[in-house]
Amino acid sequence: AIQVTQSPSSLSASIGDRVTITCRTSQDFTSDLAWFQQQPGQAPKLLIYETSNRQGGVPSRFSGSRSGTDFTLTISSLQPVDFATYYCLQDHNYPPTFGQGTKLEIK
């Protein structure tokens, strides 16, 4: 099974900051990685699929990229609605595995 290590587990930032969240996978692959946002008490929401494709309706300040086995979610300029928990998911191999989550909090 592919291991996914997500970092950091928590992050404090201010409105307007640029933030990055990383998922490192134990195997190398080019796509098959997605990013989700979860607000408290709500279901996850798909932000990015296949590493770098924004889901419809997702603001352009969200972007995804890959460098080797490191997959990155970048939020270019934090807005109040962005403070939430973020998860990556690899579905390249069985079983699909989520990262441990990153809780993004207001500084």
Place this chain on the structure above:
Amino acid sequence: EVLLVESGGALVQPGGSLKLSCVASGLNFNTSAMHWVRQAPGKGLEWVGRIRSRPNNYATAHGPSVKGRFTISRDDSKSTVYLQMNSLKIEDSAFYYCTGSLMAYWGRGTLVTVYS
């Protein structure tokens, strides 16, 4: 508008069984693979399993922690996906979400609590 509505969550004792349902609307259900994902309160997400569509022979896959105990099925005539859970353990306690269309759509979840 796409809606996924889960039901069937309940309190159950260890070793018991439960069957969850998820009814979909506004989605091309017949051609969508459907997944179940769970989340223990205050914890992260865990993939439970998925069932593919009829053109893909309704192929199923289940996560390691539930394999042999949980079974996913679907009824396309009812736009419904099911999760049969047997031999429940305390660590199966969680919100269970159904999700489809490459996880673009999610239900609100149903809570399963296994208590002794």
